[in-house]
Structure formats: C-alpha cells, structure tokens
Amino acid sequence: MKFGVVVFPGSNCDMDMVYVLESIMKQEVVKLWHKDTNLQNCDFIILPGGFSFGDYLRSGAIANYSPIMEKLVEHANNGGYVMGICNGFQILCESGLLPGALLHNTNHKFICKNIHLTAITKNTLVTNQYSDNAVKIPIAHGEGRYHADEETLQELITNEQILFKYSDENGNITEEANPNGSLLNIAGVCNKNRNVFGMMPHPERAADAELNNADGKILFDSILNIVLS
Amino acid sequence: MKFRAEIDIMPLKALLDPQGKAVSASMGNVGLTEITNVRIGKHITLEVDADNKEVANTKVTEACTKLLANQIMEGFEFTLEEA
Numbered sequence: 001m002k003f004g005v006v007v008f009p010g011s012n013c014d015m016d017m018v019y020v021l022e023s024i025m026k027q028e029v030v031k032l033w034h035k036d037t038n039l040q041n042c043d044f045i046i047l048p049g050g051f052s053f054g055d056y057l058r059s060g061a062i063a064n065y066s067p068i069m070e071k072l073v074e075h076a077n078n079g080g081y082v083m084g085i086c087n088g089f090q091i092l093c094e095s096g097l098l099p100g101a102l103l104h105n106t107n108h109k110f111i112c113k114n115i116h117l118t119a120i121t122k123n124t125l126v127t128n129q130y131s132d133n134a135v136k137i138p139i140a141h142g143e144g145r146y147h148a149d150e151e152t153l154q155e156l157i158t159n160e161q162i163l164f165k166y167s168d169e170n171g172n173i174t175e176e177a178n179p180n181g182s183l184l185n186i187a188g189v190c191n192k193n194r195n196v197f198g199m200m201p202h203p204e205r206a207a208d209a210e211l212n213n214a215d216g217k218i219l220f221d222s223i224l225n226i227v228l229s
Numbered sequence: 230m231k232f233r234a235e236i237d238i239m240p241l242k243a244l245l246d247p248q249g250k251a252v253s254a255s256m257g258n259v260g261l262t263e264i265t266n267v268r269i270g271k272h273i274t275l276e277v278d279a280d281n282k283e284v285a286n287t288k289v290t291e292a293c294t295k296l297l298a299n300q301i302m303e304g305f306e307f308t309l310e311e312a
C-alpha cells in the first residue's frame with residue numbers, strides 16, 4: 001500500500017508519520033508538498049499534525065485552500081482513503097470532508113499529555129483491531145474541542161461514525177476523562193462512506209515499542225489488516 | 230470602484246467562548262463587577278474592487294462563507310463603504 005503524507009508550511013508531525021509507516025509498518029511512503037497537484041498514485045493520503053500556516057485565522061482554514069486539497073477531495077470522493085491527525089483533522093473538518101469543527105479547548109490551554117481513548121466503532125479501516133479496552137495515546141493541541149450541531153451528532157451516532165471517545169484507563173467515558181470539552185467526549189470521527197478519518201490524538205507518537213508505548217500502532221495494524229487480507 | 234469592508238466574526242452564541250469567559254472573570258480584578266458576558270471574536274478589514282456596492286457585498290459574503298468564518302462555530306456581519 002502506498003501512503004502519501006502531505007506537508008504544509010508549519011506541519012511538524014510529518015516525519016513521525018513517515019517514520020512509523022516506513023520503518024515500523026514497512027510500507028511505501030512519499031511526502032507530498034501542499035502545492036503539489038499530483039497524488040503520485042497514493043492509496044492513502046495522510047494530513048499530519050502541526051500548525052499549518054501558523055494556525056492563522058483558524059486552525060486548518062488556510063491549508064484547506066492549498067492546491068493539493070482539490071486533488072485530495074477528488075481522491076476522497078472517488079472512495080480513496082484519507083486520514084487527518086490533529087491539525088490534519090482540523091483541515092478535514094474545514095474542508096467539509098468530515099463533519100463538525102474543532103474549537104478552543106474549554107480551559108483555553110494547549111494540552112500536551114497522554115490520555116486514554118476507547119474505540120467506539122470497530123467497523124472501520126482504522127479501528128478494526130481495537131478491543132473494548134482503553135488505549136493510551138498522546139494529545140497535543142489547543143483547539144481540539146469537537147463540536148457539531150445536534151442533528152450532525154445524531155447522524156454520527158446512527159451511522160456509527162464515532163471512531164474514538166476520550167475515556168479513563170478503564171474505558172469509562174466520563175466528563176473527568178474529557179481533556180478539552182469535546183461534545184460526547186468525541187476524539188475522532190469518520191465520514192459516512194467510511195473512507196475519510198480524523199482524530200485529535202497522535203497514534204504516530206505511540207507506535208514504536210522502543211518508545212515504551214505502542215497503543216497507537218493498533219491503528220496502523222488495523223489498516224494493514226484489511227488492506228493486506 | 231473600491232470598497233472597504235469592516236467585518237466582525239463572533240463565536241456563535243450557543244457556544245462556550247473560553248477566552249471571553251476568562252476575560253469576564255478578570256473584570257472583577259479591575260473593579261468592574263458590573264461587566265459580564267464578555268465574548269471575543271475577530272475584526273477584519275479588507276478592500277474589494279467591484280462595479281457597485283451590491284457586487285462588493287456579494288464578494289465579501291463569499292469571502293466570509295468560504296474562508297474568513299466557519300459557520301459551524303462562528304457568525305459574521307459587515308459594513309461596506311466606498312474607499
């Protein structure tokens with residue numbers, strides 16, 4: 001499977017993502033510059049974390065109009081896989097490929113720490129190997145408070161589009177376990193067609209056993225589990 | 230013709246505005262307990278070339294809906310004057 005990691009001015013998790021896909025998962029990876037208009041036949045496009053365009057105006061707002069985005073939307077609309085992590089999730093929400101928006105954290109602080117997540121639907125390319133147990137994955141964001149209107153939230157529930165919720169280490173989804181004030185503790189969602197994914201936590205920062213936590217690797221294992229079978 | 234727009238972008242009323250809330254809370258520290266419900270948004274000015282005010286209005290609205298504001302979380306209003 002060929003992965004493409006898009007680099008915007010201000011992306012800073014691109015090399016972590018390339019490292020995991022290439023060195024840990026042993027997949028073909030290319031970096032794509034945001035001004036490129038050729039996706040180089042990648043099967044799976046990833047928008048990494050960072051601060052594209054300095055988070056000017058709103059997180060992800062300016063990146064959404066980078067030249068590559070037109071091709072990325074086309075790729076997604078043709079059923080191609082796309083995933084956004086952190087700033088990438090914000091960009092995908094701005095583009096409308098994913099529902100909702102990411103607001104300033106309730107405490108108005110940049111939060112950088114390990115949190116726990118529980119997979120809500122396992123019926124996706126990126127969550128099929130998760131169990132009901134909580135996993136530990138870091139977050140690092142100032143604007144991660146997931147928001148969508150009531151109707152959209154209901155659709156997310158009905159269509160099983162909620163990938164992950166913030167939970168405690170035992171998998172209890174509580175207010176205390178919600179680091180940023182996200183509605184329904186939502187940490188990640190997918191689109192209705194289940195080919196576009198977004199999440200605020202950073203699985204690529206927890207995918208190498210050498211770093212003492214490989215809970216994030218389950219996400220990449222899930223992808224390969226489906227694709228290679 | 231050139232027009233100048235003064236645009237206000239505010240978080241939707243239903244949404245918590247943590248920045249505004251923090252500033253509200255600090256009003257007491259400067260002895261202004263009468264002040265409550267501070268909400269903080271953005272003020273943007275820009276110039277637009279257009280044949281008339283109606284066209285300028287359409288262009289600025291498009292700028293707001295496409296880029297300047299995210300209507301899931303923000304509302305916008307603007308005034309338009311000949312520059």
